[in-house]
Amino acid sequence: MTEASSAVPEKSQGQADFIRFDDISKRFGKNVVLDDLSFSVGAGERVTLIGPSGSGKTTILRMLMTLLKPDSGTIKVGDDYLYHEERNGKLAAASEAHIRKVRGRITMVFQQYNLFPNMRVLRNVTEAPVHVLGKSKDEAEERAKELLEMVGLSDKVSSYPSQLSGGQQQRVAIARALAMEPDILLLDEVTSALDPELAAEVLDVLRDVAKSSDITMLCVTHAMKFARDVSNRVMMFDAGRIIEAAPPGEIFDSPKQERTQKFLQSVLDES
Numbered sequence: 321m322t323e324a325s326s327a328v329p330e331k332s333q334g335q336a337d338f339i340r341f342d343d344i345s346k347r348f349g350k351n352v353v354l355d356d357l358s359f360s361v362g363a364g365e366r367v368t369l370i371g372p373s374g375s376g377k378t379t380i381l382r383m384l385m386t387l388l389k390p391d392s393g394t395i396k397v398g399d400d401y402l403y404h405e406e407r408n409g410k411l412a413a414a415s416e417a418h419i420r421k422v423r424g425r426i427t428m429v430f431q432q433y434n435l436f437p438n439m440r441v442l443r444n445v446t447e448a449p450v451h452v453l454g455k456s457k458d459e460a461e462e463r464a465k466e467l468l469e470m471v472g473l474s475d476k477v478s479s480y481p482s483q484l485s486g487g488q489q490q491r492v493a494i495a496r497a498l499a500m501e502p503d504i505l506l507l508d509e510v511t512s513a514l515d516p517e518l519a520a521e522v523l524d525v526l527r528d529v530a531k532s533s534d535i536t537m538l539c540v541t542h543a544m545k546f547a548r549d550v551s552n553r554v555m556m557f558d559a560g561r562i563i564e565a566a567p568p569g570e571i572f573d574s575p576k577q578e579r580t581q582k583f584l585q586s587v588l589d590e591s
């Protein structure tokens with residue numbers, strides 16, 4: 321079993337093991353993607369997942385979104401189970417109603433912004449709060465305007481996504497995610513498709529989000545400076561296991577594992 325300690329940030333008043341993965345395994349055919357993986361994340365903690373391509377980082381985020389089911393093990397968010405291994409070793413998925421409840425607390429921003437192309441920016445942000453959270457149109461619009469101001473796009477509320485740069489579209493996607501008032505924000509390589517300048521704008525917005533809220537963040541990224549600024553903890557994945565987990569200063573300045581050193585060097589060489 322691979323156990324990564326969970327450092328709870330001083331600022332967090334919340335649960336130390338808000339998100340728990342216990343003995344999670346997942347394989348696709350012969351490809352073992354997650355190998356008996358256990359870790360926990362405290363409420364309000366910001367955790368960055370790093371590691372080579374194919375090491376299982378996105379798989380973890382997708383399981384939290386219930387887009388993907390583990391083969392075995394238990395995943396818990398707060399007091400709610402997403403997947404639960406029973407005594408007989410069988411995997412029990414939580415009920416649909418239960419999953420909906422947990423899903424309502426988690427949102428994810430993807431590498432591709434996935435905005436609705438036929439809707440203006442404002443409606444992109446209000447659509448789910450109105451139809452999923454049941455907010456009134458006025459209330460949703462008021463909040464959407466605040467969020468669009470926060471991401472620096474007040475002047476784009478009436479634009480269509482195709483009229484925006486990639487960085488602007490990604491900032492709309494962040495506003496849209498936050499409009500769902502999540503407890504947990506999952507970020508999957510959100511700047512990988514962007515030029516450095518546009519990526520920097522998006523990362524600045526995320527720095528502000530991290531500073532101004534107590535949202536729990538799990539972030540897959542190659543943007544190491546951002547990870548250093550924002551994270552409480554960095555977890556290094558290799559072949560479906562966490563081989564090292566530590567605060568960013570420690571892992572970036574004096575990684576213990578040779579594999580981590582090599583990976584960080586390769587990221588530096590790329591940039």
Ligand SMILES: Nc1ncnc2c1ncn2[C@@H]1O[C@H](COP(=O)(O)OP(=O)(O)OP(=O)(O)O)[C@@H](O)[C@H]1O
Binds near residue numbers: 348353371373375
């Ligand atoms: N639906 C699927 N069917 C088959 N194999 C899959 C599927 N989804 C993921 N995989 C495989 O699982 C492994 C882990 O993928 P995952 O996307 O979690 O890695 P990652 O660490 O996020 O990598 P990257 O940085 O490239 O996104 C990869 O080998 C991938 O090819």
